Amino acid sequence: MAKDCSFDIVSDVDMQEVDNAVNQTAKEISQRFDFRGSKSSIALEAEEIKIIGDDDYKLQSVIDILQTKIVKRGISLKALDYGKVDPASHGTVRQIIKIKKGIDKETAKLVVAAIKESKLKVQPQIMDDQVRVSGKNKDDLQNTIAKLKQMDFKVDLQFVNFRS
Structure with a gap:
């Protein structure tokens, strides 16, 4: 039978790999010449990534760096759910990226x-x-x-x- x-x-999604990608992105932002004096930042909070940029261009640059790091870590970009771009304090813009699991x-x-x-x-x-x-x-x-x-x-x- x-x-x-x-x-x-x-x-x-392997959250440790996402954390590593976010940390690598933050390190690259702190070292790159075009981000000197910028208020741009990235942080992983629970199951979402919070990105702050001086303007839309800087925000998109941070997202591009993050996407590169995430792909190198073997995570599909389909796991990222992009929220809308909101104005934040001190003339900056913010975007929340949710991580889709399940x-x-x-x-x-x-x-x-x-x-x-x-x-x-x-x-x-x-x-x-x-x-x-x-x-x-x-x-x-x-x-x-x-x-x-x-x-x-x-x-x-x-x-x-x-x-x-």
Whole structure:
């Protein structure tokens, strides 16, 4: 009798790597010539990054540096949810970037629909902020992973807990 194989689809972010990227960005801001005398800063607070810049140009420069550091650390830019740019004190501007963890219900439904549309013999199941896919054949599960990797969702997907 064949037993079921399964894997989980998650969207997770290593917060230590985000912290490292933020710290590297702050260090680069403090050392760069074009930021001398600037009030620009960056800080990680809980699960959001707070960026302050002298103006929109400096704010965008800080965001560009942050994005470079985050990509080098192996984190997808899809994990960042940019808030609107707000005016702050002393003529500066501020932007909050939230870090998306987990798969929201709407995206989970899209993932399940994509799996069912593939006509593979697997059963997707939404479990809180992840999707579990199970099936009798390992090849079907691997084909499911391959199909999902080709598709573009609003979040970065990881495939974990592959059990056979």
